[in-house]
Amino acid sequence: MISNASRFTRRATLGGLGAALALPYVKPSFAQSAPIKVGVLHSLSGTMAISETALRDTVLMMVEYANSKGGVLGRRLEAVVVDPASNWPLFAEKARELLAVHKVDVTFGCWTSVSRKSVLPVFEELNGLLFYPVQYEGEEESKNIFYTGAAPNQQAIPAVEYLMSKDGGEAKRIALLGTDYVYPRTTNRILRGFLKSKGIADADIMEEYTPFGHSDWQGIVARVKRFAGEGKKTAIVSTINGDANVPFYRELGNQGIKAEDIPCVAFSVGEEELAGIDTKPLVGHLAAWNYFMSTPGKPNEEFKALWQSYIKNPKRVTNDPMEATYTGFRMWMQAAEKAKSTAVAAVTPALIGQKLMAPCGYEEEMLANHHLSKPVLIGEIQADGQITTVWKTPDAVKAENWSTYIPENANRRR
Amino acid sequence: MEKLIAGLLLLLVLALPARAQDAFTTALPGLAGGFSEAAAAVEQLGASADPRALPVLRAMAEGRLQKTPEGALRVPQGDGFVDPATGQPADAAGAETVRLNNRVRQALRGALGQLQIISPDAGERLAAAEGVFRSRSAANVPLLEAALAKETVPRIREQMELALAASQLVGTEAEGKRSAIARLGSAGTTEARALLIEARIANPDMATAIDVSLAAIEQTLAIRRAAETLFQGLSLGSVLLLAALGLAVTFGVMGVINMAHGEFVMLGAYATFMVQEACRGIPWLAPWSLPLAVPAAFLLAAAAGAILERGLIRHLYGRPLETLLMTFGVGMILQQAVRSIFGAQNREVTSPAWMQGTMMLPGGIAVTQNRMWIIVFGIAVLLLVIAAIRYTRFGLEMRAVVQNRRIAATMGIRTGRVDALTFAFGSGIAGMAGVALSQIDNVSPNLGTGYIIDSFMVVVFGGVGSLAGTLVGALTLGVVNKVLEPYAGAVLAKVFVLVAIMLFIQRRPRGLFALKGRAAES
DSSP: OHHHHHHHHHHHHHGGGHHHHHGGGOOTTSOSSOOEEEEEEOOOSSTTHHHHHHHHHHHHHHHHHHHHTTOBTTBOEEEEEEOOTTOHHHHHHHHHIIIIISOOSEEEEOOSHHHHHHHHHHHHHTTOOEEEOSOOOOOOOOTTEEEOSOOGGGTHHHHHHHHHSTTTTOOOEEEEEEESSHHHHHHHHHHHHHHHHTTOOGGGEEEEEEOTTOOOOHHHHHHHHHHHTTSSOEEEEEEOOGGGHHHHHHHHHHTTOOTTTSOEEESSOOHHHHTTSOOGGGTTOEEEESOOTTOOSHHHHHHHHHHHHHTTOTTOOOOHHHHHHHHHHHHHHHHHHHHTSOOHHHHHHHHTTOEEEOTTSSEEEBOTTSBBOBOOEEEEEOTTSOEEEEEEOSSOBOOOSSOTTSGGGGGSOO | OHHHHHHHHHHHHHHHHHHHHHHHHHHGGGGGSOHHHHHHHHHHHHHHTOTTHHHHHHHHHTTOOEEOTTSOEEEEETTEEEOTTTOSEEOOTTOEEOOOOHHHHHHHHHHHHHHHTTOSOHHHHHHHHHHHHHHOOGGGHHHHHHHHHHOOOHHHHHHHHHHHHHHHHTSSOHHHHHHHHHHHHTTOOHHHHHHHHHHHHHOGGGHHHHHHHHHHHHHHHHHHHHHHHHHHHHHHHHHHHHHHHHHIIIIIITOOOOTTHHHHHHHHHHHHHHHHHHHTTOTTTGGGHHHHHHHHHHHHHHHHHHHHHHHTGGGGTTOHHHHHHHHHHHHHHHHHHHHHHHOSSOBOOOOOGGGSSEEEETTTEEEEHHHHHHHHHHHHHHHHHHHHHHHSHHHHHHHHHHHOHHHHHHTTOOHHHHHHHHHHHHHHHHHHHHHHHTTTSOBSTTTTHHHHHHHHHHHHHHOTTOHHHHHHHHHHHHHHHHHHHHHHHHHHHHHHHHHHHHHHHHHOTTOSSOOOSHHHHO
């Protein structure tokens, strides 16, 4: 595993020379036409590397997968990896490099919303195509971006509804904790609107933000404890992103906050993030996603086998954004075959209506608003770092990227 | 009349076992059902007071209870399994673990509390009393009264009294409620306050009594909150102190602006990780990997520091700007090197059991164990640095070189060697800080970048070249930060502290503890 990591880091440093390393995948059967270029725009260093490096590997795995199936339109795929280093302005520069210098046909990238907001004007200006694989706050729609993660109505709102249900513990007070940037702030604004519609007063909502990479959680966790001590069942809704989650969960465990008393539901913590923590004190805390590694079914077995054989480590975990990357990649392959072209103008309309039996065990469909229909799963963290489903929607839910709980959206045409 | 009651009681006692057995057998299959069914079954089993329920529920709570594909339950015992319904060995082919959710866990805690409250084991009784306290049902009142009558351990008695009060509070008996309100008022915990606030809404007629109790709790809590904020401040201060102590030597004493200081801290954290991995295979050594990591981290970081000083920094003495840029570059190289060797993913450094959880200080002040040990460690490292500088030959030579390099050289001190040792010493201290930080922060290649600014801030604020200044500076910044945090939020609190330091440096450019005399002028 260590050797793998170093190999990839070197590849990242070489950037555009990734082509040379992709060469061993070439099959003699490929036509002599130029390869299709797939851009990979994920942070390989900095605070988001904990989450994003696995996504870079997922895209590389899919490139290898596509080539083993004979490529797309009979042409070989070639990955171009760049490292925006968790640096938001650098994301825009690297996006421009991918589109203008490397002339990539499609890009898979970004995790944080602030990075997506940073590259959006670049993709619109140069008419690129970006697949964004992470759940986000919505309030956005671009002809050049396809969103394969969840919109708020596919994650945040059902999760809070669950907390307020009998099974979830009938929470009456909610502590909204988040990292200080656009995704947590917008999500919490939507949740505030939702909680108000459920008759929860402002005094019963606590909201706190911390910088990226925050490590000293003792004060905030103590304040949540105090907040919970003012009567009524309390729950935490966490939009904390990146590696700040590790000290946060450690502090929850050390201060003895048990899931039975104050459950914490997280929107950005998956199996990959839990891999670095001792999860025994966290058993019962929740995560809301659209896919868990523990999901039963054949599509997931295939996905897991593909990943673990690619990464050459039978213990590596899969998570939701990886599944969203996989689904997006497969749908793009289907659309390119349907459009008989990889041109953005041809693939975009062909993508709408694409269907795929996704590893989450449901058939997902690309909707006209560039979002997917997805099931919603609520899972509890287990002692072995896995998450098991305790609640799920009966069907895939259609994404609503413009939330009805934000007053400005009332006049928007749906 | 008395005879009649006694007779009735006897009848009740005789009738109980028969009823209880029924309750056990009827409720048992429910455990294998859906979450709400299982929760209801757990509650029934808890109320049944049947001794057979205890092993089943305990296995369930510990995640050992199995369910066969047919829905029959199996409790692991020794190498095999038993059927809890019959108590006989049974096979468990294809069985899977019965899954829990928070609702079932909550029910389990209450039920185990009911079943274990008369357990012979004191630890179990205490946990049981806590479980019953949280499940708060009026039905538990007789159970608790009986348990209290026999209990002799004061700590368990107190928890049982609170559990009794919590149960009485949701009951119907007015007298019980009044005594419960008074008892909870003297408890002075947030849990008691939560109960009383809820009771105030349910019992408007007792509002005045509840308000008196609530006011008493508020008073205790206010004192406790102040003490806990102080502890948090000291904890943050001790982290800052550890991060800054090495810099106080390299920057404060030698005047080298070492931007790679944070990376030495990071190296120390990775050394901790490596020692932990090395100890993993040896069971008797594994719990002691953390203390063992302290010298390892010191040596690794000190070696890196010595190489850096001999290889690069000594060529740049007297050129602070070049030193700054060069060490900044070295820091980036170290980060990337670690990333290449260990990967970009964070590495897990586990905390030994004695560093996990919360400790109760007298007065009910809750402090987390890991933070407390870090404060102790910070003080120990500070004393070590003072001792090394004051009482060793190396310290003497170091002070001599700092005061007057030429005269020291004429006295036969090899100043170059002293420079290298001093820098290595400062870097080694940074490595020891890394051991502590691995317990509270992420062991990642960019661990150090988060501490470099804070470290310089502490050294400059405290006064360059003064260890006492570093101590006072670190603790002041920590406490001020934590006092401001609840009002301003974590982001703004840091900004305020930074602005305050800038203003302070304007007034006193030499920091809190300015060096006086000729040495300070040069």
